[in-house]
Amino acid sequence: MALKQRLLYLSAQSTDPRSLALSQALHEPVRDTIVEIDPMRTSLDYETVHDAVCDGWRVVHFPDQRGSLDGSDIEVFGYQFVLEKLDQFDD
Amino acid sequence: MTSTTDISVENLLTDYQVANFVINGYHIVEPQFPADFHSKVYSELELLPMNPGDEINKVIPKIDQVYEHPAVIGALSSLLGRDYTRAAHRHCHKNHPGTRSQAWHQDSLNIPTLDEGHGRVSDHVQSVLVMYYPQYVGSNMGPTALIPGSHLFTAAADRNASHGNFRDQIVAVVPAGTVLILHYDIWHAGTANTSDQIRYMVKYLFERASESTEPTWNHDPDKDDHIFERLEHDEAALIQRSLVSKRNYRRTTMWNNLAGNAGLKYEYHDKWSGDWPQPNK
Numbered sequence: 001m002a003l004k005q006r007l008l009y010l011s012a013q014s015t016d017p018r019s020l021a022l023s024q025a026l027h028e029p030v031r032d033t034i035v036e037i038d039p040m041r042t043s044l045d046y047e048t049v050h051d052a053v054c055d056g057w058r059v060v061h062f063p064d065q066r067g068s069l070d071g072s073d074i075e076v077f078g079y080q081f082v083l084e085k086l087d088q089f090d091d
Numbered sequence: 092m093t094s095t096t097d098i099s100v101e102n103l104l105t106d107y108q109v110a111n112f113v114i115n116g117y118h119i120v121e122p123q124f125p126a127d128f129h130s131k132v133y134s135e136l137e138l139l140p141m142n143p144g145d146e147i148n149k150v151i152p153k154i155d156q157v158y159e160h161p162a163v164i165g166a167l168s169s170l171l172g173r174d175y176t177r178a179a180h181r182h183c184h185k186n187h188p189g190t191r192s193q194a195w196h197q198d199s200l201n202i203p204t205l206d207e208g209h210g211r212v213s214d215h216v217q218s219v220l221v222m223y224y225p226q227y228v229g230s231n232m233g234p235t236a237l238i239p240g241s242h243l244f245t246a247a248a249d250r251n252a253s254h255g256n257f258r259d260q261i262v263a264v265v266p267a268g269t270v271l272i273l274h275y276d277i278w279h280a281g282t283a284n285t286s287d288q289i290r291y292m293v294k295y296l297f298e299r300a301s302e303s304t305e306p307t308w309n310h311d312p313d314k315d316d317h318i319f320e321r322l323e324h325d326e327a328a329l330i331q332r333s334l335v336s337k338r339n340y341r342r343t344t345m346w347n348n349l350a351g352n353a354g355l356k357y358e359y360h361d362k363w364s365g366d367w368p369q370p371n372k
Contacts, residue, residue, distance in 0.1 A: 009254070014331060014332065020329060022257060022258050022259070022331075023255060023257045025253055025254060025255025025256070026255070034191060034192075035255045036192040036282070037192045037195070037256055037260070038256055039233075039236060039262040039264070039282045044256065044258050075244040075334060076251060077238075077244070077251055077254065077330060078330070079331065
């Protein structure tokens with residue numbers, strides 16, 4: 001067993017951690033896994049970043065407050081928070 | 092190119108359906124064929140020794156019948172004009188059991204057989220992807236996933252590569268023979284096939300040949316106010332508030348580009364006058 005970092009990417013509707021999450025991707029520290037689009041999923045694991053924090057996730061990256069690339073032709077969906085949780089995993 | 096004699100009024104889209112396409116970026120058609128038609132197409136696909144690429148319609152001519160069905164022609168004429176053209180590029184996706192999901196993407200623009208000058212067009216319908224599924228697609232068979240309304244936004248896929256599942260994604264769990272018409276720029280992905288069946292999807296591209304001078308669908312100008320309301324207020328997928336005004340502007344511009352001389356006329360009205368808010372209880 002080893003302590004490993006789980007990563008949860010949550011994109012929120014604003015820089016407010018209590019705003020609704022619009023997407024999520026959970027990266028488990030397990031080789032040969034990928035983050036798949038789950039066609040059976042009807043909701044996200046957390047409604048907001050704050051909900052995830054209440055569940056023990058720790059924010060390690062906050063979105064840039066300059067926000068999305070407003071005024072540019074390039075758009076990015078949401079404001080991305082990256083969270084971590086350390087758990088024991090088999091090597 | 093279609094002939095106007097192929098187009099019957101009852102197969103044209105309604106204002107409501109065109110507004111849905113502008114807002115969400117997709118439209119579903121279920122053309123009627125004999126009961127065994129699609130299973131025969133599936134059987135012929137199974138016999139192909141190799142991927143015929145653009146020649147898929149030559150090796151299985153039945154597939155052209157799907158794209159030439161009056162219901163499909165009516166929908167395409169409504170969205171692209173009656174003189175729309177079929178691009179030379181076609182592709183059959185063969186999704187084996189065990190196939191993993193794709194990442195979210197907009198389809199490539201680097202297709203030489205698309206008309207010269209084809210690019211992302213967030214405020215018009217210049218090209219559509221038309222996906223035909225010859226078999227039932229269950230949720231475990233690698234259905235196509237979409238982000239409704241995402242055709243209005245342009246972004247490099249690598250800038251949006253870390254999203255995973257969206258709150259408002261939808262998946263095309265559809266009966267055999269379904270035709271899914273997508274705005275070319277919609278964000279989509281094939282998902283994992285965890286079933287024990289191969290899932291086929293045949294994709295054709297169609298393009299606009301000329302600008303609209305009038306609506307090419309069953310248009311009722313009396314519905315313009317209602318359409319304008321929908322373009323301003325209907326939700327597709329959840330997005331950040333700072334993109335909403337851009338989204339609404341592009342929706343209205345797209346509608347007006349489709350409608351030609353019958354575009355929506357914006358008239359200012361004071362929407363704030365009226366009753367005062369009630370005291371909090």
